[in-house]
Amino acid sequence: MTVREGLLHFVLLGILVLLFFVVSDYHDGNWARIMVLAVYAVGYNLLFGYTGLLSLGHALFFATGMYGLALPIQHLGFAPVPAFLSALVCAAVVSSAVGFLALRTSGVAFMIVTLMFAQAGFLLSLYAGRYTRGDEGFVIPQSARIIAGIDFSDPTIRYFAAFFVFAAAYLLIAWLIRTPFGKCLVAIRENEDRARMLGYDVHFHKLVAVILSGTVSGAAGAAYAFLFGYAGATFASVQYSILPLLWVLLGGAGTTIGPLIGTAFAFYLIDFSSDLTTAHLLVVGLAIVLLTLFAPLGLAGEVRKRIVGWLP
Amino acid sequence: MSQFTKNYVLPTRRNALKLLSGGGLALAASSTMPGVTRFAQAQSSEPIRIGFQIHRTGIGAAYGRWYDRTTQAAVKRMNDAGGINGRMVEIIAEDDGTDPKRGAEVVEKFATQQQCDVAFGTLFSHVVIGSAPRAGELKIPYFVVSEGHHVASGILNRYTLQPGITDVKSQVEAMAPFVSTNLGKKVAMIYPDFAFGHDHRDYFTAALAKNGGEVIAQIAIPPTETSFTKYFPKIPQQTEVLYHVMVGPAVLTFVKELGEFFGSNHPEIFGFIDSLEAVDIQSPGLEFLEGTYFWEGNPRYVQNNQTSHDKMYRTAVGVDESGASVSDSRDISTYAHMFGCWETLNIIKAGMEMSDYQGPQHRSRLIEAVEDMTDIPLSDDHPQGAKIFNGKTHQVFGHQYISKVENGRMVLAHTTSIEDTFYPDETDYTTQPF
Amino acid sequence: MTLLSTRQLSKSFGGLQALRNVDFDLERGRIRALIGPNGAGKSTFVGAVCGRFRVTSGNVIFNGNDITRLPAHHRIGLGIAYSFQITSVFDRLTVHENVALGVRRHLKANQERVNKQVCAALDKTGLRNRADQLAGDLSYGHQRLLEIAMGLGQNPQLFIMDEPTQGLAESEVDAFQDLLQTLCQETTILLIEHNMKVVMDCADDITVLNFGEVLAEGPPAKIQKNEKVQHAYFGTQT
């Protein structure tokens, strides 16, 4: 990792820490949520932005993490830490299975296969309503959200827990893409055949990328359930597969800071426009169209192209 | 400007919050702190701000529009009569997209950004359940109008109350005696395959068995389904009563296809009006409903014995004798549910007046005041009927109406007593600390 | 010593028999040219050697090991490098990174050694001063050189080049020929080439393919005189 990249990561994470003390309670709450959702986008970005695989089924991984944490807490009385580990294991297992099957396809077929698996997962969460309470979902009681006496529903704790999860995911990916493994993923994105003929096991690399991406997304789902106290089938619906794609594209696919920027941008776009007009999705839709027309690489992508070429 | 002041006061507010979480004593102390009192006095001329979580977009939008109209009408009436504790009431409406994630964000916005006194108005269960934890953590009273059993089941928290509309469990259980006595013993149920439908399935099946009947088929329809005929052959031929409840934009298709399936030769049909909420009962293809029965939260058509309260309420909201908008007869209201907004707002008003509510520091007093309520008489404030509030479970109980379709209108056939809707308490929220 | 051989190698695509029972042997340290008219099966042959697809029947033996069933990346790992007929560099990566990808695969994470080897490959191909440019911004000639550099970076025992001089200017072809001469000291080269001047000047031996079969094999002088070859190949060319 070069010095300036390290500095960038340090400054970015530093800003997120400072932010807590500068902005109002409302925005603290928002940023806690943005950071957790940005973890989801970071996970998605690894697969889409760095490996070039467009999945339309990541809600499956997010929801697996969410239920992987929430169901053991709810029905088996797990403590938070084992529940979080269970979420990671579940997400890793599900993403391995999906990766193993879906990677037999590529391109549009890959999109559909992942979409179908996610749809099956969504329906399953409804079908298993006895445990999941289906679309209605269930609350993770505050009493189950305490680790070593620390109450994770407290705004300050929540903020820094979200920060910690985000920083971990962010640095993991920032480190990964500097490793030979990560560089090979980029090579696969750019030209899969060439990467294979340089001697890389393309299928293996893609499979690991799917598993890592799915597990990070699952961690985001688990963190969301734990920090905001709710798990429900809505998060497994197709809409939540599209969202990380949108966030990553808006922020800049294949940039480390893009997912956070895109998530925050989309969040505040909805928040501000719903203050201005009841037709806030109209504003969102127009903004998306305009961004694709005039900033096709996403916000961070355009910055990299026009101003700072070294942006990781 | 507000940004700056907020930054400035932030540290003290944080400390106050920590104190609050420290225990009930700290709360009492904070209200006597001089700074806080001054803040309250300065605010007393300000309007009372009610955050209205509205389904303006998404799957709940048809309900949201009428919840909005009812809310606006109730607030206008309130302000015309001098507001609450001499202060005007202001509605801060924010769309939740009928989505639990956005719903939680909206509650946060009410509590921390818009400085609302209370949050109010949510209908769809998943939005309620997704938002309620945040309301509890931010300690903002959250008055829902959802008819879900989630409040009384005990999964939510002390800050979440449902004082304006009965829950699905009591509705369903109150229907069972009528169905088994008047319509038939062998019942086939059709319901949507998610939590709301599962509540119908579980509570009605049990209640019917208690009343000597039997559910002989449970047919769950997948959500987002748009064509239904293929599921109807699963209705057993010996069915005496068909019990249907459906929600979502495809309800009219559902009912129409039900008619096409049976032709003129159908069993007794008993439905929840949810299956036809916001839909004209005289739509082409629904003729077969003549002579069938519906549960109604509040009778859509003006009845012979209409109370003055219903008359006043109808006029105030702008609904005609057939339950449609006075300005557009094709625009059918969600009459069976939306009264809940009107009545909930009046409960909030009554609670604030009883507790001499001055500002957010009195939120727990407001909740205690509402918890203390029991009998709620029929009145202009409560035009749907008398109710009994259970402070322990935070859930209100009330009369249920069963109407029969006669000449294309729904005519009241039976009114259950409030006691019919009772079931044993499943929780006691008053034991939870604030 | 034989580095690469194939036995009875056959490949058909649908109804088309692209390779028919090809027996082929390549000695270590030689430059072998593979020629033949369009559609003779040259690219299919090297594709089969590299494992870009499964062969219908027959065997590929590399360094004495049967590699017929190994996937492509495995074969590359054994010391085969392949440069593409249609320029196939990573457009949006720098020249340095293009080469480093190939180097890193066998040197793993040792940054210093990787850099050294990348620089060596770039030096040989004269691309050192363009190391930080994006590959997509290079001229076509330089991209062809980059292909070669990517192969060199892998330190291959066998370097397969599919029409490396295609589309190059005459001066560039001359430079390439010089490069080829220096390379043959460190690796064995299998070259598909249309430019007969390059073939005759550089190749130690020539294999001629026609309709998926080996038509002739031998040193350039002998091939030039071969009647069958003249008929099938030169006959149609001139």
Add this chain to the structure above:
Amino acid sequence: MDFGPHLFLAILEGAVTAAVISLTAVGLSLVFGIMRVVNVAHGEFFMLGAVVAWWIATSIGIHPALGFTAALIIAPIAVGAIAALSDRLVLSRLEYDPERTIVATIGLLYVFQQATLMTFGPDARPVEPPFNHRLAIPWIEISESGLNLTWPWGLATTSYKLFVIGAACIIVAALWVFLQRTRFGLIMRATQLDREMATAFGIPVRRVYSVVFALGAALAALGAVLIVPVQQAHYLMGGDPLLLSFIAVIIGGLGSLPGTILAGVIIGMSDGIISVFFSPTLAKILATLLVALVLIFRPQGLLGRAP
């Protein structure tokens, strides 16, 4: 209900779904095959078709048949015009880049949905069918006394549903003739095969793309007009047709019209038939996994060519 009549009813219902999916999917397939873009807003064109149909039918309002006929003609044209405009304003400016068009059409999806919510409102609104009779269907039973004609309880369809199936067949056939036998069809196929070559031969590719995009949208709208008397116009109704027709296009094999139609029929029918054997939601889960498995083991689709 007995198994036989039940299955028959499920097949009939499946055929209605299949008819609408096929029409919508053929529209998506044209756009996908010729322009190589994934139009996420395709379902919204379907929705717009239904909404415009409601609007026309209620504003004419003399006799349902008149309103419906007018809607059948005007709605596809109106929706096609909206699509052509979107193509000119957005897609063509993106140079039809695959990823960017996906995002842009997500944006368009929101714009169309929200504009409809603001003008048309959130309610599901019915359109009266031009004719609608309940047709009880006889069943032949084999018993000891020979063949018996019976009228099983609940075995019925409506004349309008049969009309939907017939109309969809006619439209697809007409489209086939249009693509195979007309000059414009030839131009479209040429553009599909090789865009550069088509440009070289003086085909105005940009204009062809606009027309194709409009035609694709119009087909979706047509499917919607046909189904709206059975279902209702609602601003969120575009999700399902998008998903199903998307699946049909991929399962059928990219750009293969016969494949798309075949897949549309299979998906529509299986939706009906699987529900006979399994509990409904489980049936949906199985059908979904089936689609995934078909693609995994035959990624080029049913009628696509192997790479």
